[in-house]
Amino acid sequence: MTQSWVHQAIGKIEADFQRSADTHLIKLDLPAIAGIDIYLKDESTHPTGSLKHRLARSLFLYALCNGWIDKDTPIIEASSGSTAVSEAYFARLLGLPFIAVMPRSTARRKIEQIEFYGGRCHFVAHSSEIYAESTRLAAELGGHYMDQFTYAERATDWRGNNNIANAIFEQMQKEPHPIPRWIVMSPGTGGTSATIGRYLKYQCLPSKLCVVDPENSVFYDYFQHRDNSLQSQSSSRIEGIGRPRVEPSFIPGVIDTMIKIPDTAAIAAIHWLEQQIGRKTGASTGTNLFGALLLAAKMKQAGDTGSIVTLICDPGERYLDTYYNPDWITEHIGCCQAMTDKLTAFNHSGELTL
Ligand SMILES: *Cc1c(COP(=O)(O)O)cnc(C)c1O
Numbered sequence: 001m002t003q004s005w006v007h008q009a010i011g012k013i014e015a016d017f018q019r020s021a022d023t024h025l026i027k028l029d030l031p032a033i034a035g036i037d038i039y040l041k042d043e044s045t046h047p048t049g050s051l052k053h054r055l056a057r058s059l060f061l062y063a064l065c066n067g068w069i070d071k072d073t074p075i076i077e078a079s080s081g082s083t084a085v086s087e088a089y090f091a092r093l094l095g096l097p098f099i100a101v102m103p104r105s106t107a108r109r110k111i112e113q114i115e116f117y118g119g120r121c122h123f124v125a126h127s128s129e130i131y132a133e134s135t136r137l138a139a140e141l142g143g144h145y146m147d148q149f150t151y152a153e154r155a156t157d158w159r160g161n162n163n164i165a166n167a168i169f170e171q172m173q174k175e176p177h178p179i180p181r182w183i184v185m186s187p188g189t190g191g192t193s194a195t196i197g198r199y200l201k202y203q204c205l206p207s208k209l210c211v212v213d214p215e216n217s218v219f220y221d222y223f224q225h226r227d228n229s230l231q232s233q234s235s236s237r238i239e240g241i242g243r244p245r246v247e248p249s250f251i252p253g254v255i256d257t258m259i260k261i262p263d264t265a266a267i268a269a270i271h272w273l274e275q276q277i278g279r280k281t282g283a284s285t286g287t288n289l290f291g292a293l294l295l296a297a298k299m300k301q302a303g304d305t306g307s308i309v310t311l312i313c314d315p316g317e318r319y320l321d322t323y324y325n326p327d328w329i330t331e332h333i334g335c336c337q338a339m340t341d342k343l344t345a346f347n348h349s350g351e352l353t354l
Contacts, residue, residue, distance in 0.1 A: 005071040009094045010064055013057060016093060020047065022162075025171040026312070028276055032350035035305035036296045037177060040289070041168055042312045044281065048086040048117075050240075050314035054156070054164060055191055056086035059146050060094070062155035074099060074143030078130035080106045081240055082314055083148050083189075088119030099143070101134045103127040109318060127235060128244075152191025152249040158198035165199035168309055181299065181306035184210045184292045186241040186261075186284050187219050190250030192311070197254025208256040212291035214284075215263050217242030219250055223258045237263050237332060240313055241284045262354070265290040267329055268339035270316065280316025283323045288313070293343070297352035 023045050028038045046053035063069045074097040077087050084100035091098035098119040102110075103126060111121050124133050131149075138145040160166045165183075172178045183200070185193045197209045213220040216237065218230040228246040236242025243250075266286035273289055274280055288310040295308055322328045329336065346352045 002071050006064055006067075006069075009069070010061065012093055013061055013064075013090065017057065022167050022171075025168065025309070026277060027175075030276075030296075030347075030350075032347055033296050033300050036299050037175065037307040038292055038296060039172070039175075039180075039307060039309045040277075040285075040312045041164065041171075041309065043164075044312050044315040046086075048082075048089045049318070050082040050086065050282075051164070051192060051311065052082035052086040053089075055083060055148060055152055055189070056090050058155040059087070059148060059151060060090045062151060063144060063146065068144050069094075069096070072096070074138075074141045075146060076101060076134050076138045076141070076143045077146045077148065078102075078134040079148060080127070080130075081110060081188075084119065085110070085113045085117065087146060088114045088117035092118045097143075099137065099141075101130045101137060103130065148189050148191070149243075149247040149249055152189035153194040153251055154249075156191065156195045158195045159202055160199065163195050163199065164192060164311075165196045168196075169203075169205075172307070172309070175307060177305065177307035179205060179307075180207045180309045181304070182208050182210050182292070182295050182308045184212060184288050184295065184308065184310040186212045186214065186238075186287045186291075186313075187217075187250055188241045188243070188284075190219070190247055194249065194251040194254055197251065201254065209254060210291060210295060211255045211258045212261045212287050213258060214238040214242040214261060214266065214287050216244070218244065218246055220258050220260045222246045222250070223252045223255060226252065238266055238283045238287055239319070240282060241287060259291050259294065261287045261290050262339070263333050264336040265339045265342075265354070267323060267333050268336045268343055269293070270323060271336075271340065272343040274316075279312075280319075280324060281312050282314040282316060282319055284313045285311065286323075290339075293346060293352050294354065297346065297350060300350045 026040045043051035080102040104123040232244040269286035269290040292310040
């Protein structure tokens, strides 16, 4: 272990953090639910374009401080998505080789982004093979398998220290309802919801955590019945969230409630959001937002006021040929018109149900 190299590496990540600003909290303007304020924490504006920038930074610091990474240690990760892009960025910052183990079917755009940051893509035939192949490759190369699905929940300091929950509460300080009634998040690794949920408990905050799950994911059923052997045959169509197995990083005990959101609702929601804020987002943001709007409609019905915070997880420009392509939506998700109609009606009535 080269102590000075590890110290330099930590210093480089800390300096990168010092150069960065936190992400914006965007407030929606929705007269139909006057007195209920909805906010979106815009995680798409990180240097590598998603909330995985936070996770990648935490995973590298955790691995460095654990003595798992040294000068020239190849970094291996099982990911077909945003995590590999963000980890490739940090590996380049430290001058380490990076290999993403991903299914051969991974979108060309993602591969290009990983390669842009100097990473290499190693393909397997089926997505279920990525875990074992990452372990094998790490052993063969003397590398370190980051394993986001195991370590996401523990690599981030959940007590505070600039984590995402900490930032949300600071940014809410001057709002009419500074303590949100609900924070809404969808799980991929489950790391972000674990951080938020633990923070709420540790700080003795009254805010509740609602976790929203897409179709073809086992998290919702696991939350209801706590059977961690659950498996789903098909994979999630909402990139970044929903898993076919119960990931170790998903912590059900910190969650107050879960809602299963249809994928058609998520797609309708991102197109609705574009009309509200003039921006395109990824589909997991649609899952989050539809959940937040359902909770807002319930609050209105009960005559309550207050605030709800959720996340923009990544930008829509990554998905122009999928979630923003009507032909792709028809073929892969189905008709979203019923959900679009519900959201249009919500604009006038403030009412929304599934
Ligand atoms: C990873 C990810 C999520 C889920 O975040 P976790 O902290 O892993 O649960 C949501 N949306 C996108 C686009 C992601 O990449």
